[in-house]
Amino acid sequence: MVIAAHPDDADFGPAATAASWIGQGSVGWLVCCTSGDAGAEDPDTDPLELAALREREQRAAAEVVGYAGVTFLHMPDGALVNDLILREHLVREIRTFKPDAVLATDPETLFYRDRGVNHTDHRAAGYAAVDAVYPAARNPMAFPWLAKQGLAAHRVRRLYLFWSDTATVRIDVTATVDRKLEALRAHASQLKDFDEVEKWTREWTAEVGKEIGVEAAEGFHMVVIDEDDDVDAGGEARAAEAGEAAEAAQAEAAAS
Numbered sequence: 214m215v216i217a218a219h220p221d222d223a224d225f226g227p228a229a230t231a232a233s234w235i236g237q238g239s240v241g242w243l244v245c246c247t248s249g250d251a252g253a254e255d256p257d258t259d260p261l262e263l264a265a266l267r268e269r270e271q272r273a274a275a276e277v278v279g280y281a282g283v284t285f286l287h288m289p290d291g292a293l294v295n296d297l298i299l300r301e302h303l304v305r306e307i308r309t310f311k312p313d314a315v316l317a318t319d320p321e322t323l324f325y326r327d328r329g330v331n332h333t334d335h336r337a338a339g340y341a342a343v344d345a346v347y348p349a350a351r352n353p354m355a356f357p358w359l360a361k362q363g364l365a366a367h368r369v370r371r372l373y374l375f376w377s378d379t380a381t382v383r384i385d386v387t388a389t390v391d392r393k394l395e396a397l398r399a400h401a402s403q404l405k406d407f408d409e410v411e412k413w414t415r416e417w418t419a420e421v422g423k424e425i426g427v428e429a430a431e432g433f434h435m436v437v438i439d440e441d442d443d444v445d446a447g448g449e450a451r452a453a454e455a456g457e458a459a460e461a462a463q464a465e466a467a468a469s
């Protein structure tokens with residue numbers, strides 16, 4: 214499950230990873246906290262029309278990535294808060310969809326390596342996602358009416374936080390970076406110059422890819438909440454290898 218603040222965040226974020234995992238048999242679901250109703254330059258823009266347009270764009274992008282569906286929580290763009298209302302919505306989504314992993318914005322990113330400020334909604338969505346995953350979704354006494362209505366507690370085992378300055382894992386997306394770009398292209402209302410977006414998306418994924426010796430990768434700060442005792446050991450070994458390779462590449466970069 215990918216939890217994002219705005220339509221297009223999931224596509225600028227972990228779309229290639231989502232497409233890759235879905236291609237390998239995972240089922241994906243996207244939750245957008247807002248519908249991006251403040252995402253225009255003209256103050257006379259009708260926010261409801263803009264929200265409807267951006268939801269259409271996000272649904273088209275989600276189809277490219279291969280999500281089974283999208284939920285829009287219709288929270289106000291620019292005013293997202295990690296409060297009990299947002300968390301209850303997210304717990305409802307998590308308990309309905311029952312994801313093993315939640316991908317969300319890293320809430321601790323305030324500045325992007327001193328080159329820009331991370332939007333307040335991205336931080337709020339990240340904090341709310343983390344707090345919904347742990348402890349609320351797994352605690353039947355959190356929002357007890359949900360469990361009483363049949364939405365049983367659910368344990369999410371991992372968090373993958375994107376747009377992180379402290380990435381700990383890199384996912385090889387060589388095979389799906391084109392799909393990420395196709396998904397990004399669906400957000401026409403937000404793109405002034407798609408060629409420019411394509412250029413830096415390829416540069417960025419290539420830079421992360423270099424850290425694990427592949428053409429393109431996306432980076433995450435991964436948090437293991439519950440160990441997987443029932444997954445194949447090969448997957449764990451591959452993840453460990455990728456982590457070691459990244460560390461080695463970082464050490465090399467630091468040395469040079």
Ligand SMILES: [Zn+2]
Nearest residue numbers: 218219222332
């Ligand atoms: Zn955003």
